[in-house]
Structures are given as structure tokens and as C-alpha cells.
Amino acid sequence: MQRRKFIKNSALGVTGIVSSSILASSEEKNILPVSVIKSIKPMVVCTWHFQNATSKAWEVLNNGGNALDAVEQGVMVEEADPTNETVGLGGRPDRDGHVTLDACIMNHEGKCGSVVALQNIVHAISVARKVMETTPHVMLAGLGAEQFAYESGFKKTYLLTESTKKQYDEWKKTSLYEPVINIENHDTIGMLAMDENGDIAGACTSSGLAYKMAGRVGDSPIIGSGLFIDNEIGGCVATGLGEEVVKTVGSFLVVELMRQGKTPQEACEEAINRIVNKPNSDYKNFQVGYIALNKQGVTGAYAIHQYFSMTKNQDGTNEQIASDYFNKI
Ligand code: ASP
Numbered sequence: 001m002q003r004r005k006f007i008k009n010s011a012l013g014v015t016g017i018v019s020s021s022i023l024a025s026s027e028e029k030n031i032l033p034v035s036v037i038k039s040i041k042p043m044v045v046c047t048w049h050f051q052n053a054t055s056k057a058w059e060v061l062n063n064g065g066n067a068l069d070a071v072e073q074g075v076m077v078e079e080a081d082p083t084n085e086t087v088g089l090g091g092r093p094d095r096d097g098h099v100t101l102d103a104c105i106m107n108h109e110g111k112c113g114s115v116v117a118l119q120n121i122v123h124a125i126s127v128a129r130k131v132m133e134t135t136p137h138v139m140l141a142g143l144g145a146e147q148f149a150y151e152s153g154f155k156k157t158y159l160l161t162e163s164t165k166k167q168y169d170e171w172k173k174t175s176l177y178e179p180v181i182n183i184e185n186h187d188t189i190g191m192l193a194m195d196e197n198g199d200i201a202g203a204c205t206s207s208g209l210a211y212k213m214a215g216r217v218g219d220s221p222i223i224g225s226g227l228f229i230d231n232e233i234g235g236c237v238a239t240g241l242g243e244e245v246v247k248t249v250g251s252f253l254v255v256e257l258m259r260q261g262k263t264p265q266e267a268c269e270e271a272i273n274r275i276v277n278k279p280n281s282d283y284k285n286f287q288v289g290y291i292a293l294n295k296q297g298v299t300g301a302y303a304i305h306q307y308f309s310m311t312k313n314q315d316g317t318n319e320q321i322a323s324d325y326f327n328k329i
Helices: 020-029 051-062 067-079 124-134 142-151 162-172 242-247 250-259 264-276
Strands: 043-047 101-106 112-118 139-141 189-194 200-206 227-230 234-240 288-294 299-303 309-313 318-322
Touching: 043 051, 043 067, 043 234, 043 288, 051 067, 051 189, 051 309, 051 318, 067 101, 067 124, 067 189, 067 200, 101 124, 101 227, 112 124, 112 142, 124 139, 124 142, 124 200, 139 142, 189 234, 189 288, 200 227, 200 234, 227 250, 234 242, 234 250, 234 264, 242 250, 250 264, 250 288, 264 288, 264 299, 299 309
Parallel strands: 112 139
Antiparallel strands: 043 189, 043 309, 101 112, 101 200, 189 200, 227 234, 234 288, 288 299, 309 318
């Protein structure tokens, strides 16, 4: 298969003058010394075309905010948008008509929080952050997560909109259970940001598969699958058919491959290869996409099928980058 590089791996993030001997020794370990990290320009990337989200995250970074605040506030834009029908308010429901949200967040210290099958709360990502910051736990699920959200001051909101209710009523006429993710377009947002300290954080939030079985959980709230950050190396977020990402612990895999010396692009490609090269892989019928960012500010993106993209903002301007993909036929 011919590999085309749509994504330009650039070292644009490194702005200062850095001694080449420092770089040489640190590159061997794929870890940047503090002096180099200090000269990195803040930046944010997210899955798909969510330019309003990256603009918001950029605004936070540009005002000196940290990467964690940037990713939280960035993805909140999509959670609050009722026209985005697989995240937060206006997310499509499960097969019983309930909108259940999955989200997780991870900071540069390796701390993380997650909510699973959360109902009636718009900003699942902020509840995940509260789990991380105010509880001794990493994940809260279902009613426990919802109860925790109310206790933390979040307000109850009915998440089904007129549009998603209408679509659901239409779907119910056949109730066909085909948990196949379309390959052209998803709306799960995964975001990675690097702040002026060179620290990396990430967030991932989704209502998951439309009309999923009640209780189905995808990759998006699973640390290591939907999202992983290792502040020495970089971060990765996933979108697409969560079951396939979970089976390969996709985001952790990408970050570990970067630790072993692969570029973000090579690491994303290898993680996709692990999925498509499985015996009897049904990859022609589902999409998975990864985006990754390393400490040098180099990015990568790769998917099984065409039409995956990444949005990047490093100077206040959003850049839409078409991802290369595996299935060229
Ligand atoms: N990854 C999400 C899930 O499987 C869905 C998506 O990205 O569209 O729940």
C-alpha cells in the first residue's frame, strides 16, 4: 500500500535557539530537556472540524491558561452545541431513548477523571474533571456519576432535542440494531493541548454510538483507549468504533510507540495497523481515527477510512488537516 502523507510533521513548535548537543542526547530518549520545553509554542489539536472548540481552547492558552483548562473549555463548546448530535446536549440516545454521555480528562501529572453513561448533565467533561480533582477515584458511572454531579453543583438538563427525538422515533419504527459507525463523519471530540510550560493535557467527550444497547460503554471514557497523556512524551485521542479502540488500548499504544521513538504520524499508523491486521478484521465496515501530539509540538493523524480530519490551532488561526488513511480502495 502506498503511504501518502497528508499530515505534515513539522517542528514548528520549537521556537528558541537550542543547543544541538542537548537535542541530540535528549532525542535518543525521545524526551525533551526542560530548557527546550520552555521554548515550545502553545497549541491545540482536536478530532474532526470543531473549529469553535479549538478557537476557545486557543483563547485560554493565549491568555496564559494551562492545557487542562484549555481542553476542558474547548470541548465544552461542543457539549453545549445542540446541533452536534454525538456530544452532550443534543447527543443521540441509546436504544431506550436515553442520552448517556461518556467523557474523560487527563492532565500533565498523569491524573485523570472519567464519567460513564452519565445522564441529564450537559458538561460531562467538567464532571470528569471534578472526579479527578475532588474524589479519590478515577471513574464514576451511571446514577452515581449523576448524583455526584448534582452534589458538585451541576444542573439537571434534558439532553434530547426536538431533532434527536424525531430521529429516534423514526429509528424505533424498525429498531434495527446495527452498531456500525459510519465511516464519513463522527462528532466525538477528542482534544490535546500544550501550554506555555510545555505541559500537555487531553479531553474526550461523546454520547457514544447512536441507539447503542443501554449500558454500552465505548472508548471515550476509558483512560488509555479514548485518551492517554504521558507528559514526558505526548498525548493521543481516538474517535470511531470504540470497541475496536478498547481492544487495542489505542491511545496508550500510540503514546508508548512515540516513547519508543516513533513520530506521532508513525505511531498513529501503527495503532491503526494493529486493528486492520487482526484475523478476520471487519475494518471495511467501521472507522477509527487517532490524533497525536508530542512534546516537540509535532502532530500526527491517521484513520482507517477517508474523511477523517484534525483541526489545529497554534497561533489563533484554525487549520483543517485532512488525515491520511489505510483503506485506499
Ligand atoms: N468513539 C465513540 C464511541 O465508540 C464514538 C465516536 O467516536 O464517534 O463511543
